[in-house]
Each structure stands twice: as structure tokens, then as C-alpha cells.
Amino acid sequence: MHMLQSGVAFSVIALWLGHESMTTTHRYVEADLTMKQIALARLEDPAMEPTHYQPPDELMRFLLEL
Numbered sequence: 001m002h003m004l005q006s007g008v009a010f011s012v013i014a015l016w017l018g019h020e021s022m023t024t025t026h027r028y029v030e031a032d033l034t035m036k037q038i039a040l041a042r043l044e045d046p047a048m049e050p051t052h053y054q055p056p057d058e059l060m061r062f063l064l065e066l
Helices: 010-017 022-026 033-041 057-065
Strands: none
């Protein structure tokens, strides 16, 4: 856990521990709340406006006929 908090890549930790799969390493190493907050802080808000789905007329006709 301390290596992950220090910035060591997860794949490197798996290699050092001799795990064949990173899934095995994940059983022992999980991000704590602080690491999750740091990761979320690096994200940017999406630049696009939310849109509402408008089904095509053909689909609406089909659904209304059901």
C-alpha cells in the first residue's frame, strides 16, 4: 500500500511481488480514500452540454403501434 501511495505503478508492484496477474495483486493492494480524492481532482468536467435523447419518428411509430 505504501508503494502505491508513493506513486509506484500498480504493474510494477505486481512484478516485484512476483504475481502472474495484476488481479492477484489487487487482492492485496487497494487505493485508500485520499488516493481516490487525488485521482478525482485530476479529472476535468466534460466540455459538452447534456442532451436529451430524441427517438426517430420510425421508432416512435413502431412503439405506438405495439
